[in-house]
Amino acid sequence: MKRQLFSLVMIPLLLFSGSAVLAEEKSEEWHDETMYFLMTDRFMNGDPTNNAQVNNEDPSAYQGGDFKGVEDQLDYLQELGITSIVMSPVFENEAGAYHGYSVTDYSKMNEQFGSKKELQRLVKKAHELDIRVLVDFPATRVSTKHVWAGDPAKEDWFTSLSSAQEPNWLGNMAEINTANVDVQNALINVAVELADDTGIDGYFFSNASGAAPSFWTAFDEKLPALHLIGEMNDVTPEEAAAYEEAGLDSVTAAWMQEPLRKQFATVDRSSEEVKELLLKEQDVFKDPLEIIHMADSALTDRFTLDMANENMFPGARWKMALTYMYTTPGTPAVFYGSEIAQNGESGVDAHGLMNFRTDQELVDYIKQIAKLRADLPALRQGSYKPLYEKEGLSVFKREYENETLIVAINNTGETQKVTIPVDELDPEKELRGLLAGDMSRAADGEFTIILDREEAEVYALTEKTGINYAFIGAMIIVYVTFMIFLYIVWKRGKRAAGKE
Template identity: 80%
Template sequence: MIPLLLFSSHAVMAEEKSEEWHDETIYFLMTDRFMNGDHSNDEQVNNGDPAAYQGGDFKGAADQLDYLQEMGITSIVISPVFENEPGAYHGYKVTDYSKMNEQFGTKKELQQLVKKAHELNMRVLVDFPATRVSTEHVWVSDPEKDGWITSKSSPQEPAWLGNMAELNTSNKDVQKSLVDAADSLADDTGIDGYFFSDASRAEPAFWTAFAERLSDLHLIGEMKDVTPEEGAAYEEAGLDAVTASWLQQPLREQFATIDRPSDAVKELLVKEQEVMKNPLSTIHVTDSVFTDRFTLDMANENMFPGARWKMALTYMYTTPGTPAIFYASEIAQNGESGIDSHGLMNFRTDQELVDYIKQIAVLRSDLPALRRGTYEPIHEKDGMSVFKRQYEDETLIVAINNTGETQKVTIPAEDLDPEKELRGLLAGDMSRAAEGEFTIILDREEAEIYALAEKTGINYAFIGAMVTVYVTFIIFLYLVWKRGKRAA
């Protein structure tokens, strides 16, 4: 540390929170599995049965907002809030869009959650399932709504959802009723937007009415098995952002282990910049309520999940797009899709990964180039990724060594500025141009974010202070020695 302190430095100043949604960091919160804050609504709770409700509710989520804020989270997406069939703790088997799920609390308690979030400068979105409902939904048994349902009972993917009724999304009455329900809930609770799970099950045009009626809200569509071009069509139809389903599996494959080819993700990121209407708002996720846990991939590769998650999250937080974390990823939750992956959140687990997330979240918040900058790949080979992010006069170089060996990468000085230096912001590394190039050296499974900055000079004031301290200390020792000798 002392050699670093001998040089002057320029602190990176944090910006005020922006109204732009691509500045957000999102956390998907499964209400039932997060925190039980109110035991009075535990009617269906059975903590001995992992397939039953476990007691999480709106009050519990509100109680833990400080925890999320400290981790750098700026927006949360909570589970569907509508009335569900008994035992459907996940919230996707909606039986009535006009009623609240009493297991999670009242509408007033949801209002209180939103109010507290807003006081903490955080945003709240609600997961709104709009393409499939419970086989017990009130519309299914209504003879006047035969045209509203295409199938009253169909096996679902993933299989743990069981059979569900499929809504006729080409029916204008269905569309209007869903928009009415979304508009009503937003008016009553003050939420900031909706996350439409399984949005790609409906045609892009289906979402236009939502966008027109809910123009003040942020609307995210969940994509599954679509290309960037297909995802862009949903943006054109009115959604403000979509999840990058095309990137999810390549990301998991790249970071589940080391030494994996990494060109696929890089090329998809470049494609996003070319075809998406709002590429910086595109949501990047590794896992979700419907998938196996990403940690399971790591376990199957016999890899330590802490290091794997650090590499993956660093990549997600520093590449263009909006990073999103599924609850309990910060404690490396494991499990196969379904009940096994929906374990209770543990707030008393090892803090190492949580602390690392806090560190990269601060950098993403403080450095506009990580949220808004251009993206230029510099080096990509078998897990060693180096790229440049630039915004106005801020230039950053991100290096991620997802390999099993120390890696060395050189960058022509003329591509940056030979009169400046690369100053590491994660681990304090530093590189200056020599013989016409900057050299970056990273240990295995390490990452660094470099700021291109003016060269530091010797801090004479600090050296003077240190000399004063040393001289004072020597004088003190001399006086103690002299007093001791006199006493003898």
Template identity: 75%
Template sequence: MKRRLFSLVMIPFLLFSAQSAAAEEKKEGWHDETMYFIMTDRFMNGDRSNDEQTDNNDPSAYQGGDFKGIQDKLEYLQELGITSIVLSPVFENEAGAYHGYSITDYSKLNPQFGSEQELKSLVNSAHEKNMRVLVDFPATRASTENVWLDDADKSGWFTEVDSMQEPDWLGEMALVNTDNPAVQSALVESAVSLAEQTGIDGYFFSNASAAQPSFWTAFDEALPERHLIGEMTDATMADAAAYEEAGLDAVTSSWLQEPLREQFATIDRPSEDVMNLLQEEQATLNNAMQAIHLTDSSLTDRFTLDMANENMFPGARWRMALTYMYTVPGTPALFYGSEIAQNGESGPDAHGLMNFRTDQELVDYIKQIAALRQELPALRRGTYEPLLDENGMSVFKRQYEDETIVVAINNTGETQNVSIPASALDENKELRGLLNGDMSRAADGEFTIILDREEAEIYALAEKTGINYAFIAAMAAVWVVFIVFLYIVWKRGRKAAKS
């Protein structure tokens, strides 16, 4: 608690001292985003009138979450540092398909989530808060009860009508014939209609790599102002680059998901694989800064389950993983409930109701790193240069224009004392910690960084200071608040004793 109070007080002073371009206005580019994926049914119930299929005693049934509930929680998401939200599929689904992937009709919305007007109201409210809204659009597979299957004129619109899916809780689904131009036209028409009627900012095409890259070109041509993200499933980076060339604005980094989980589920794991993949990603993708980095999603086990299987405390594990994701190149994305370390195996077990009254420690930490990501252009747009990466101890440099940021993450079980050549930075400057207030100056041609186990620090490379009046003033303020607090407690104690 004391460390958090210290860092919250000190961040404005340190940012100012580091001349970090804190006053820079947020650009229009999508590489500045921090995303949050929401399973609508499991987030927040804001309208009881659409709970027709809701059964809170059955985790496989609808639980009542809706567009109104998300709208009611936009301030919570904004405070968490989220700038874009991605909604689970919104189209009409077969009975009980709370997740949204078993689409029965692409021309209708799921009444369990609300009306078109309510979705539009959510989008408008988000825009008032400078937040963007995207919708998951499953275009490669649909329900075995899809209305197109009953239309004799659409007999060639599916390649299979009862394909068992992975994960198995999705059950049997019909595989869309994405090579059929008529299918492509119908899906594009649906996407354009929803975007125009509701004002959403883009789409997340789940399972996008199941279609050829050229399939998505028509979406790009019809929706030039919308941001289009493609989920890459078992795709190589070269494959993903082809999807970008075909018209998708960004892709998910499927090649990073498992290595990230492996690295941060426990301590002392090799970290070089993720570092190498990040460098390859920068060299291969057309829009690497917009690539989506996720640890878990609606279709996976919860990342917290990996930590539990390693008998590790999830709070510390999540802090390490998220610090890494928020500071390396790319777009960090949270799946709802990650901020409360939600657990569970893939399926209903992993899709528990969001709990807004849980322990706030991890939530507060995410707010800190999200604020730094938004304040420091180098963390969103800068070059990436690893300085050290050995068995869980990672140090790397991000540089943008005249701003240099150094990130150090000690994902090991011991205190680490590492040296960084001054030639890699600037020996006439100093490293100032923005999370915990650490500081390092060059001596004998090296900067020394000391971090406790399972701790991280984000440093700004700044001009050396003499007497740090800002630091002294901030510390004095902390002690004044603390003394006043003790006085109030003492006075209340005296009154209680007299009574």
């Protein structure tokens, strides 16, 4: 309670102090992005005329989400602080393959989602809201019913016409021969045409690590203006760096997902492994700030399921995990429904319909940390220096130009206290909390931070705040006026009672 009262007092003082951190204009750099991966069919039904295969009684069937529905919810995504969206595959798919990975024809759009013109309209509105749009392009495996698989002249375009996949809900798929130059050229032509026709900003190549790094070099050469992201599965940072070197602009941090989930599924777990992985990313990648960090994806169990298995409240767990992802180096990405703590095992169970009318507490918190990331260049582009790591308490420093931030995340079950030597900061300045309004000044050669259990704070190192006499005076006047008002009401009530 004392900390809450302190915050209520300090936040107005910060606003009056004239030292607030200023927001930057949106940068063209991709490491400034905050991404959102969405499954079109499960997001929003905006056009009932394309519901031919929809069966809302069967969760494994199409549910009706489409391009119009995504377009209608772009304002929601902008308010959530999202600057880029990655949409599930848009190509023609097997009947019932709502997820989009069972591609049957790259030359056709999935009619359940809409036309190219509707996708173009979506992209146009997104750009008006400063949101970039990327499309998931499955280029290494397709449906066993793909038109190429039935063409005898293209027999050498596949290494297998039916191969079991992981996760197993993908079923059997035809695996593309990515060593075949003709296949590569055909796929590049598809990518160029779709980008030219719709104005999308890039591609997310799902299962990109299923092809050799050299396979993607030609895509980079033919699509120089587009942002190309590769999904990595079961690879090390060093192996993934070869894909960045070959021409992909960014990759997903497959090595980070499991330790990140383990760390935040419950309390009192060490963050040492994730910290070391973050440091390794700084060493092995050309642009580690563009490495994409995700807690879950279209292929995984929901992260919320991990929390449920630990008998933990998912709201607090998600807050801790997302604060960490939004404030450490790299590009944070949220899989649709994470902001409402969707649950479920990999596959249909994890691909529930998005609910825009559920509890907003976590949504509001994400908006808050997204705004900090947008406003503070050090969170997007700054250096990273761990200061303290112990069984769930993580404290690190981010610096960029003249901006210094201290991030403290107490992922433990108890209130924690940590001290930072003044030589790490500046004894003539103070740390001001930007989430809860906490503050710390140097004393006896150190700054002291105290955090309640399952609480995080982002501190800005700023000039010391003097006593704001004008603000305090104004508050006194308000209180005195209010007390006079209450006294007058009381007197009138007493007189009225006396007349009766």
